[in-house]
Amino acid sequence: MSSSVETPEEDVSVPGRITIRDVAKAAGVSIATASKALNDRGRMTPETRARIQTAARDLGFTPNAVARALVSQRSFTIGLLTNDTYGRFTLPVAAGLSAALIDRGVSVFLCAFQDDPEAARVNLRAMQDKCVDGLIIAGKRIDRGLPIELPRLSMPVVHVYSLCGDDDIGFMPDDRAGAALAVQHLIGLGRRRIAHVTGPLAFAAVAQRTEGWADALKAHGLAPFGAPLNGTWSEGFGYSVGQAWAALPPSERPDGVFCGNDQIARGVIDALTLAGLNVPRDISVVGFDNWSVFAEATRPPLTTIDMNLQEMGRQAGLVLLDMVEGLPVERGLRRLPCRLVTRQSCGVPPPA
Amino acid sequence: MSSSVETPEEDVSVPGRITIRDVAKAAGVSIATASKALNDRGRMTPETRARIQTAARDLGFTPNAVARALVSQRSFTIGLLTNDTYGRFTLPVAAGLSAALIDRGVSVFLCAFQDDPEAARVNLRAMQDKCVDGLIIAGKRIDRGLPIELPRLSMPVVHVYSLCGDDDIGFMPDDRAGAALAVQHLIGLGRRRIAHVTGPLAFAAVAQRTEGWADALKAHGLAPFGAPLNGTWSEGFGYSVGQAWAALPPSERPDGVFCGNDQIARGVIDALTLAGLNVPRDISVVGFDNWSVFAEATRPPLTTIDMNLQEMGRQAGLVLLDMVEGLPVERGLRRLPCRLVTRQSCGVPPPA
């Protein structure tokens, strides 16, 4: 038994955690006064306040958040509910969210679950039991919600990268403008025959990015180079498109491609390269996502669109906090701007 | 102002959440009795118990976890502290952890932060304030801890995929045996000239995987094919190695390669393919990580080693719970077995 350990300290003489009672005693005041001093509330002589705060510091007192939650009816926790178990979207969102909230004393419960209603329900229930102050609902596509009813949920909710009804409050990237950014970049580089290869039509993001492609083309008086090519969100699809292009005479190929995501872009580039073509010399390629592990590893590294998911998480957290505090918040969807990240898959922009 | 919304319901007549007081009243008993009935504790007539439980169900009562935490001195929450903001390792771990704990009523706080001591301290502090019952410390390499002192932390801690002292309790993959698995697979396929290309020497995982490579070779009376090649954990490094091999006459090339991770493996394969060689015909390649987005997208898809990180998270959670409950737990490191995932980068195994 000597190699095993009873977890709770056996030394019962150690009273465990320092409570406000301990600091009150040490400072020679009542716990009510101690509480007010520590929260910078109420009125008392500066000396008393200082004495109490010093005592607290000396004892290493940290208020018990559970007790505080019980009386204040605020737990200073929020829940992040997501069906994005892979974390492609949720992880940057969670990072921005946590970073923004940690300073305000709020922590976030991560509830990532497979896309089935039962799991969703169990996790939602857990969040209610834990009395979270609010909920972030995050998904992996902007046209689907989680498989849960949020029936008159008594707590505020912010939707991020998932379906957002008119009466909801939510955040999404401005896919359309982001796509236009990509295409403008290609045009600025002198490309004129700009194709678009992207994901399945069923995704709202696909339609929006396709519109952005058309917008930018139109703004420059350019015709689309062929119809958009829709396939799966995979390297494999991009690869097959690249192969097909490589088999064509140069005059029938695009000189620029805007891809619906980085994986497709990589597939296109790999196929073109293997067929002896050069990216960006023969064809410039832009991706979408700025998924660094792809974008940086592609040869050449991908110029791509970043959705600023981390910033989205930050803003969603801040808005949720406002709602928790009862501040008025506009309903509806916020679309956050995307940004272009330039690497080497498009060539060098002409001198400005 | 009609497009904005005051978050807390304005209807004050709605008393908010159902409490145990409500169910006690509905069932015509005291709240003490209600509590016992709902927790299947104490003794009372089955009828009374049933009546109370029915009342609770009808009212939709769910116990307030905060109040329960305050009295029971257990919050039924744990913290997951990690510096793996990218989530490559932490995400599967978190998934396994949450899934295992949700059934036991415990939720997990996600604290992912950049690798600086101040952020680590702030997050650790937040977890202490929130009175978490225990902590999972997860990293992105097995030979580094988080930049925090865990000075006589009063709560139990389990380390996952990060440095684990002799007196600590932790989980890691059995890198050495996993590597041997990969090499045995190559040998079983008839490969005899088996090279090893992997990450930087400074990583303990590199040394362990290299030992596994040597172990398996030795067990079959084979000599290593050259010294291990150490570089960065990147496609780029694998690519440069592949290029160098492609330039060699076949007799000087390996016929099988065990790579330290999937990115390196992909780089090797891409370079060989671009140079006109065929994987797996000319060279069989095994990766490490089973990072699906790489392993599945590589042409051909990667045979690779999976570290079972999700299972690791599950077991870590269960052990942590045992510690929280005061059960005796063996100190020390647990090494969990890896598993081989067969795809197409090695060729078809000979009929058994």
Next chain:
DNA sequence: CTGAAAGCGCTTACAG
């Protein structure tokens, strides 16, 4: 078998 009381650690009116 059931209930009144005390208490978890804190905060917030309300007296003095």
Next chain:
DNA sequence: CTGAAAGCGCTTACAG
């Protein structure tokens, strides 16, 4: 300016 009291929602001895 400071403290005694009540209470957040629950559980746990302890009486009856």
